[in-house]
Amino acid sequence: MTDDELVTFLADHDAAIMGLENLTAKMLDQLPDLRIISRMGVGLDNVDPELLRSRGIRIGWKGGTNRRSVAELMIAFSICALRHVAPLYAAMRDGKRPRHRMGQHLSGRVVGLHGCGNVGKEVVRLLQPWGCHILTHDIRNYTEFYEEFDVKPVSMDELVARSEVLSLHIPLDDTTRGLYSGAVLEQMRDGAVLINTCRGGIIDESALKDSLLNGHLAAACIDAFAVEPPTDDDLLNAPNFLCTPHIGGSAVEARLAMGRAAINGIEENFLPEPGVFPFA
Numbered sequence: 001m002t003d004d005e006l007v008t009f010l011a012d013h014d015a016a017i018m019g020l021e022n023l024t025a026k027m028l029d030q031l032p033d034l035r036i037i038s039r040m041g042v043g044l045d046n047v048d049p050e051l052l053r054s055r056g057i058r059i060g061w062k063g064g065t066n067r068r069s070v071a072e073l074m075i076a077f078s079i080c081a082l083r084h085v086a087p088l089y090a091a092m093r094d095g096k097r098p099r100h101r102m103g104q105h106l107s108g109r110v111v112g113l114h115g116c117g118n119v120g121k122e123v124v125r126l127l128q129p130w131g132c133h134i135l136t137h138d139i140r141n142y143t144e145f146y147e148e149f150d151v152k153p154v155s156m157d158e159l160v161a162r163s164e165v166l167s168l169h170i171p172l173d174d175t176t177r178g179l180y181s182g183a184v185l186e187q188m189r190d191g192a193v194l195i196n197t198c199r200g201g202i203i204d205e206s207a208l209k210d211s212l213l214n215g216h217l218a219a220a221c222i223d224a225f226a227v228e229p230p231t232d233d234d235l236l237n238a239p240n241f242l243c244t245p246h247i248g249g250s251a252v253e254a255r256l257a258m259g260r261a262a263i264n265g266i267e268e269n270f271l272p273e274p275g276v277f278p279f280a
Contacts, residue, residue, distance in 0.1 A: 003027055010034060017262045022046045028055060038265030040258055041249065042066055042118075045172040045199060049272035049279045059272050060265015064118030065257040066249035070169075070197050071122035073248050077221035078106050078165050081193040086219070086242040107131050112163025115170040115198070116142055116151070123167065124149050135159050160184060165193045172199035182207030191218045197248045200225040209235040223248050 001009065001021070007030045010016050015036040020043075028034065028051070037052070038060030052059060080086060083103035091098045107130045113120045116136040124134055124145075134151045137159040146153055160166065166188065170176050180194075180203040188194065194217055196203055205226060211217045212235075219240040228246055235241060249258065272279060 007031060015266050017266070020046060025051060028057070036060060036266060036269055038262045038269065040262040042258070043171070043199065044278055047272070047279075049274045052272050053274070056271070058269040060262065060267075060269040061278065062261040062265065063278060064122075065261045066251075066254040067118040067122040069251040069254035070119045070248040071126050072251075073223060073244070074119075074123055074167050074195055074197050075106075075126055077195045077197070077223075077242065078109075078111070078167075078193065080242055081195070081219035081221050081240075082106055082109070082165070084219075084240075087239040090239065106165070109133070110135065110162055110164045112136070112154075112159045112166040114138075114156070114159060114166065114168045116140075116145070117169060119197070120169040121145060123169070124151055135162060157187070160187045161189060163192060164189065165195065167195040168198050168202060170198055170202065172201050176202050178202070178204055180204060180208075182210070185211045186216070188217065190216060193218055194220045196221075197223045200228060200246075205230075205232060205235060209238060212238045212240050 003024070006021060007027050010031055012033055014033050015038065016034060017038045017040050019040040023037070034057060036058045039047070042063050042065060044061065047059065082105070084101050088098060088101060109132050111127060111132045112135045113123060114137050116124070116138045117140070120136065120138070121142070127134060128149065134149070135154050135158070136146070136151050137154055137156045141153070145151070154162070168180070178201070182204055185204070185207050194203070194208070203222070208220055209232065212220055217240070219242065221242045223244045224246050230236060230243070236243060249255070
């Protein structure tokens with residue numbers, strides 16, 4: 001929908017269930033009856049808590065409703081990257097018929113998780129049978145969880161330098177936008193795999209392309225881009241690059257959970273406050 005179509009659709013309603021649509025101040029000026037916005041999904045990067053609070057608009061939101069779906073995609077990405085599935089499939093499809101290519105087990109690898117919230121914790125649980133050495137960096141402290149699952153909290157520098165598979169599970173905000181710059185990617189160990197199933201805009205995609213093409217990174221698997229759909233064909237066609245069109249939460253089970261949470265959010269909601277969870 002265009003902005004005008006969305007305003008027309010929401011006119012005279014006091015509550016709305018919304019996904020990735022963005023309501024600007026100009027649009028809200030035309031929706032004086034709107035009192036509740038319930039999020040269909042877990043991302044909040046398109047929500048302005050100060051704007052909503054100033055107008056007394058409450059928000060319905062529940063984190064983690066798609067955690068299993070995203071975590072399973074991360075596991076799939078890890079195996080595909082370590083076993084060169086993407087380039088071997090491309091070669092087979094193009095008629096080259098490669099004989100074999102040596103890969104690595106996921107079992108026993110050093111897996112780093114930048115962010116150990118709902119999705120990060122689910123990844124940790126799913127990795128238990130694999131015997132991985134799990135590192136994490138998070139602004140929050142989950143001491144009891146770390147102790148229960150033998151997860152080692154480390155600095156971001158150590159996470160980047162030590163991880164053989166580094167997976168991002170952080171929100172997009174002013175502190176994370178462009179965080180994985182060329183300088184940070186250079187600090188990653190040679191032959192590492194970088195995975196992003198959270199939000200686009202966190203990784204410098206031009207620098208990522210350079211790190212893939214010069215062989216510094218063994219592979220990257222990306223489900224979220226700064227601009228969607230992505231437009232950099234050189235990145236998309238890199239032989240050691242595997243991508244999907246933001247399907248992390250696109251499982252039937254996850255979509256049902258998100259829908260139920262959004263419906264509940266019409267009754268269970270709160271007045272957002274900048275700097276206070278989940279906007280901290």
